[in-house]
Amino acid sequence: MTDILKDVTVYGKEQPWRERKIACAMYGEYVTKLNYKKSARVVECGEVLRFASSGSELRLFQAWFCHSRLCPMCNWRRARKQSYQLSLIINEALEQNPSGIFLFLTLTEKNATASTLKTELQNMNASFYRLFQYQKTSKNLLGYVRSTEITFNEKNQTYHQHAHVLLFMKSTYFRDSQNYIKQAEWSKFWKRARKLNYEPIVNVKRVRPNVRRGDTSLASSAREVAKYQVKSTDYLTGSESRDLKVVGTLENALNHTRQLSFGGVLKDIRQQLKLDDLDNDDSPQNLIKLGINPATGQKVTEVDYVWNPVSNNYEKW
Ligand SMILES: [Zn+2]
Incomplete structure (x- = not known):
């Protein structure tokens, strides 16, 4: 029987290598056709x-990834790394400014079409700096991290571009x-900065470091900022002609944009911590020595898996 990859974390969570590679293969077909x-x-x-491998635990120590922004394999790995790095930045920010407060701000605007999306994203970017x-918006601001997210609206065939911002005040x-600044006032400031002729929907809420329940915690807001820019289910539905249009537009x-941008003390801390490039797979934490682990005495051996596109599984080499 073929040995199939099963990578389960110490918390018992199975890593979605297979699902990601299947989606990545579909994305690969599309970019080939395009x-x-x-x-x-x-x-x-x-x-x-x-x-x-030591015992039942697997740790990836070498692989080759394409680093494409829309690649389902790469954006899963990138989101995990971004989320981890952001948690280090947040912890350090609170260490340096214990009385600092975090706000989670969502800035929206009317949807764009396939032909206007690129320009609207550029305008949104410039408006963000004006904001x-x-x-009043700058006097209490210590720093921020912002991400841009896009969702596709199937019914109207439009793109909903919006920004998630973690503000440190x-x-x-x-x-x-x-x-x-009240929510309605944030909306006015965004309207002015974005030069809109309508009231945009803006949401602002305070997020606390130690709240366990769902959407009000700092950790979940940080994950929201660090997650994928576009959900792969929005452009990989399996309906080819439709998907090709959406992939092409996205x-x-x-192209040549950044998902995350940092400002103020969060930017400084990011530099101080010397966090490595998100797309670098050779960071020191990935360097694992094979042989006997001196800390645990356990034997660490190499186990390789190769993707089999026929069986749609990672099989032991
Ligand atoms: Zn990739």
Whole structure:
């Protein structure tokens, strides 16, 4: 019987290598049909996974990935790494400014079409910088991290581009009405910065570091910022002509853009912590020595898995 990859974390969660590779293969087919230069890289993404194994635990120590923004394999790995790095930045920010407050701000606007998406994303970017140049929005701001997310609206065939921002504010933000900005006021500031002729929907809420329940915690807001820019289920439905249009539009709109941008102390801390490049697979934490682990005395051996496109599984080499 063929040995199939089963990578289960210490918390008992199985890693979705197989699901991701199946989606990655579909994405690879699309970029091939669209004649993108990178298509060969995408097709080969994550074909071979080399793990270090000690007992039941596997740790990836070498693999080759395509790093394409829309690749389901790569954006899963990137989101995990981004989320981890963001948690380090947040912890350090609170260490340096214990009275600092986090807000989670969502900025929206009307949907774009396939032909306007790229320009609207660029305009949104410029408007974001204007938003924090106003006296009231800037005076309590310590730093921010922002991500842009896009969802596809099937019914209207439009794209909903919006920004998630984690704001780190001085505690004086809540002092009085000269400092505190109500949701309706945030909407006015966004309208002005974004130069809109309508009231945009803006949502703002305070997030706390130690709240366990769902959507109000800092950790879940950080995950929201660090997650994928576009859900792969929005462009990989299996309906080919429809998917090709959406993939083409997104590839064009996201080309040469960054998913995350940092400002203020969060930007400084990110540099201080010397966090490695998100697309670097050779970071020191990935360096694992085979042989006997001196800390545990356990034997660490190499186990390699190769993707089999016929059986749709990772099989032991
Ligand atoms: Zn990839």
